[in-house]
Amino acid sequence: MRLQVELVLEITDDTELTTAALEQIQGDDQLPDAERDRSREAVRRDESEALAYLVDPFDLVNGVPGVDLVQASWNSAHIEYDPDDEEWEFFDDEAEDEDEPVAGDEPGA
Known part of the structure; x- marks a missing residue:
């Protein structure tokens, strides 16, 4: 399952x-020390790098019964965000399989 x-x-x-x-x-x-030095420099240069070091997707599902996190990837980036802009949308890529129902979208729900 993909969340x-x-x-x-x-x-x-x-x-x-x-x-x-x-x-x-x-x-x-x-x-390793060499990676530690590169990481420090990246964090000092860009807040999005700092955020990536502090946010751990494993924490999102840790303790959820019946779930094991198999793989995770994440990134952070600066964006221009205006909550009042009707053109701004989450998830700029389309769903991979639009035929699969989403929780709450099942027929008769």
Whole structure:
């Protein structure tokens, strides 16, 4: 099953975000030193990189009964967002199989 989630976040304190990401990188015992240096530089250069270090999709489903996360990918990027703009939509790609019902869309529901 594929669960697609899209979030729009407002960075209210880029220094706090960057500091938290740098602390997480520093505390990651699995990260080789060369990768740690590259990660620090990326986080200092771009808040979206900092956010990517702090958001973990595994946390979204951790503890959900009957579910094991098999694979996850995510990214973060700066966007122009206007909630009042009717042209702005989530998920710019179409559903892969539009014939499959979505929860709540079953016939008779």
